[in-house]
Amino acid sequence: MDLAVIWFIAISVLWIGYFVLEGFDFGVGTLMPFMGKRDSVDRRVAINSIGPVWDANEVWLITAGGATFAAFPAWYASLFSGFYVPLFIILVALILRGVAFEYRGKRDDSTWRLWWDRAIFFGSAAPALLWGVVFANVVRGVAMDGDQIVTASLADLFNPYALLGGLTTLSLFALHGAVFLSLKTDGPVRTRARAAALRTACVAVPAAAAFLLWTQLAHGPAWTWPLVALAALALVGGVAAARARREGTAFGLMVAAILAAVITLFGSLFPNVLPSTTDPAFSLTVENASSADYTLTIMTWVAVVFLPLVLLYQGWSYWVFRRRVTGATVTGETVTRGSGA
Amino acid sequence: MEALELARWQFGVTTIYHFLFVPLTIGLSFIVAVLQTVWYRTGRHEYLQATQFFGKLFLINFAMGVVTGIVQEFQFGMNWSEYSRFVGDVFGAPLAMEALLAFFLESTFIGLWIFGWHRLPRAAHLACIWLVAIGTNLSAYFILAANAWMRRPVGFEVNPENGRAELNDIWAVLSNDQAWSTYLHTVSAAFITAGLFVVCVSAYKLWRNQKHGDTGIRGVTPPKGDFALFRGTLKVGLVFTLVAGVIVAVSGDHQAKLAAQYEPMKLAAAEALWETEEGAAFSAFAVGDTEARYNPIDVTVPNILSFLATGEFDGEVHGMNNLQAAYEAEYGEGDYIPNVFVTYWSFRLMMGLGMAGVAIAAIGLWLTRGRDRTPSVHGRLTRWFYPLAVLALPAALSANIFGWVLTEMGRQPWTVHGYLLTAASVSPGVSLGTVALSLTGFTLIYGVLAVVEVGLLVKYIKAGPSHLVPDLEKDGDESKIPHFSY
Structure with missing residues (x-):
């Protein structure tokens, strides 16, 4: 197969990894204020459920960005300069969120924690929404001239299709986070997370269904139809499993739903990487935006050797922290090595 | 004003800010790993305290380094789209490798280290902090190889069809002499910074103990153990600084020779040398006239510049006027002289402040020579x-910054030396207002976070280690080792 096509697939794999993993920690951050009162142990339980993993989850984004820079320089250049303002807001959000996780507990002061809670909420909800807006626009295409410079205004980026995309990712990640919380915590947070899952599902299921159908009808090739169906089934099945308190199954089905949805988006985009609505001839494609074969070959070897290794040790870290987080774990009451939660 | 100017300011502001945290992350990860190793090997309580105390400070700093780093990767595409388009094929590869090989390692194992105090066997937990230290150092290599390529572009060809730089030898990019020389220089400077951070904190604690006999918190007397601990860490910091100081000097000398070879204009500007000379003198203090292109005042040390640049006292060093003429002949009309004032003074401030930091460490090591001596037993000397020792840290941090100002400003007007001008690198589709928005936004948030970060560091330094780690020796219950959490 053509190396550029392989790298298109590799980059979609990185985005799948990012949305599956950071998707739930965005969701946890968004729902955290609803998991307990101000200053409560319950909020700490929610935050600590993603504590050991959120940072490595975010590296999937950095790797996707770096891989795009290396494999499709023109795509990276046009996309990042063309989506300047949404990316700027995402950066601000990620800065505040990362610092908030680390600093929130470092002062015993309820006003201090309240402000960091706000940062965690904004820092999680804003990127969850904006990634949907960005990806919907990428699939739909933007105004772009013959020099591959995006000429779309900020208002153009907030078109109905993109807003639906944003609503989809925001609600879907919230649902994903709720399911994760009910799987990874115990006590009152687990109960509230289940309730939150059922409530967010009322938005996420119709929004995702509408967005994926719109995507499929307007941009999708025939082969992504089964994926749309799979995403819908997995999503509905996930909600049903959450309702039936089968938390592990629910989480697995949510992962499947996000996976199928992201493949649908990338499948609908292919062979373009950034279509131009000004003139289809100006579109950036897998062929005209990619690096030369030498770079792609080197990158392929690096990815083949190191990506499995990353999956191995990242998977191990999830195994180490497999136990449910409870109020007692975060306050350190019953912690003993080897037997503690 | 144009978007280009603001984009440059944004790159300067965000990069300088990012690099306040990076050297501490690189060096402190190593120092904390060493402290924890000693605890692992000896089981001595004060090393556990030192590990957790400096570990906390390390984490407060680490968070800032991580989040400001994401901005760095994104802004190449956001503000410098034409640069990205031209270099992506070559420059993107080390960036992607950095993420895949280093960032995943660093971020996964930092999570395991923070939350794994009671969940991992001791040896595995110790391995985590070592993997974090290896990850940070690996990441430094890839990003510096990318930066070195901009100063000495190798291993590529410009494709005449699409006008882009295309990689044809990755090994040349990774083994670039500018890359490993810059790596040694930058990482040893990072070790100096982290060493002096430990010196600064330890000296402050000893100073307060001596002056007030308290911990900095009203009414709380320091436990006796704190005293022994900070005497120990002071020494650890001093030794780290001095060893790294030797490497920084040797690699710095090599950097000057590489500049003479690959970036003669930068060296000439750093020395305010207008005319090509044999046996060129080192300028100690100069006042230049950049319009008339000469120095009305110049205090010099004969032959030293030639020696630094070529290894021979009468070697030839190119001057800016000669280079300007040569560049015009090669690249066409234009101004190829960087900002001489900034380049000249950042060079001096980098060297001066860096040497001052290392000198303070040397003095400290002299004062604490022998067994168990601290400056406090040396009577009057302690007062100064x-x-x-506390001032040594800001000196080191500033030296790092001036080093980067010299590197980046001295490379102007180029982004990729000889191939791409900065003016041709900026994003054509991004307006002045948009860059103004992000520049203002980042500056404000970075400013607020700086205050918050320093406040937290001070709080934890004042609280001290015994506040963090109870005395385990009394009851010997390992489960009382505090675990970190959010």
Whole structure:
């Protein structure tokens, strides 16, 4: 197969990894204020459920960005300069969120924690929404001239299709986070997370269904139809499993739903990487935006050797922290090595 | 004003800010790993305290380094789209490798280290902090190889069809002499910074103990153990600084020779040398006239510049006027002279402040020579040593910054030396207002976070280690080792 096509697939794999993993920690951050009162142990339980993993989850984004820079320089250049303002807001959000996780507990002061809670909420909800807006626009295409410079205004980026995309990712990640919380915590947070899952599902299921159908009808090739169906089934099945308190199954089905949805988006985009609505001839494609074969070959070897290794040790870290987080774990009451939660 | 100017300011502001945290992350990860190793090997309580105390400070700093780093990767595409388009094929590869090989390692194992105090066997937990240290150092290599390529572009060809730089030898990019030389220089400078951070904190604690006999918190007397601990860490910091100081000097000398070879204009500007000379003198203090292109005042040390640049006292060093003429002949009309004032003074401030930091460490090591001696047993000397040790940290941090200002400003007007001008690198589709928005936004948030970060560091330094780690020796219950959490 053509190396550029392989790298298109590799980059979609990185985005799948990012949305599956950071998707739930965005969701946890968004729902955290609803998991307990101000200053409560319950909020700490929610935050600590993603504590050991959120940072490595975010590296999937950095790797996707770096891989795009290396494999499709023109795509990276046009996309990042063309989506300047949404990316700027995402950066601000990620800065505040990362610092908030680390600093929130470092002062015993309820006003201090309240402000960091706000940062965690904004820092999680804003990127969850904006990634949907960005990806919907990428699939739909933007105004772009013959020099591959995006000429779309900020208002153009907030078109109905993109807003639906944003609503989809925001609600879907919230649902994903709720399911994760009910799987990874115990006590009152687990109960509230289940309730939150059922409530967010009322938005996420119709929004995702509408967005994926719109995507499929307007941009999708025939082969992504089964994926749309799979995403819908997995999503509905996930909600049903959450309702039936089968938390592990629910989480697995949510992962499947996000996976199928992201493949649908990338499948609908292919062979373009950034279509131009000004003139289809100006579109950036897998062929005209990619690096030369030498770079792609080197990158392929690096990815083949190191990506499995990353999956191995990242998977191990999830195994180490497999136990449910409870109020007692975060306050350190019953912690003993080897037997503690 | 144009978007280009603001984009440059944004790159300067965000990069300088990012690099306040990076050297501490690189060096402190190593120092904390060493402290924890000693605890692992000896089981001595004060090393556990030192590990957790400096570990906390390390984490407060680490968070800032991580989040400001994401901005760095994104802004190449956001503000410098034409640069990205031209270099992506070559420059993107080390960036992607950095993420895949280093960032995943660092971020996964930092999570395991923070939350794994009671969940991992001791040896595995110790391995985590070592993997974090290896990850940070690996990441430094890839990003510096990318930066070195901009100063000495190798291993590529410009494709005449699409006008882009295309990689044809990745090994040349990774083994670039500019890359490993810059790596040695930058990482040893990072070790100096982290060493002086430990010196600064330890000296401050000893100073307060001596001056007030308290911990900095009203009414709380320091446990006796704190005293022994900070004597120990002071020494650890001093030794780290001095060893790294030797490497920084040797690699710095090599950097000057590489500049003479690959970036003669930068060296000439750093020395305010207008005319090509044999046996060129090192300028100690100059006032230049950049319009008329000469120095009305110049205090010099004969032959030293030639020696630094070529290894021979009468070697030839190119001057800016000669280079300007040569560049015009090669690249066409234009101004190829960087901002001489900034380049000249950042060079001097980098060297001066860096040397001052290392000198303070040397003095400290002399004062604490022999067994168990601290400056406090040296009577009057202590009065000036403690504040000096505290000031050594800002000196080192500033030296790092001036080093980067010299590197980046001295490379102007180029982004990729000889191939791409900065003016041709900026994003054509991004307006002045948009860059103004992000520049203002980042500056404000970075400013607020700086205040918050320093406040937290001070709080934890004042609280001290015994506040963090109870005395385990009394009851010997390992489960009382505090675990970190959010």
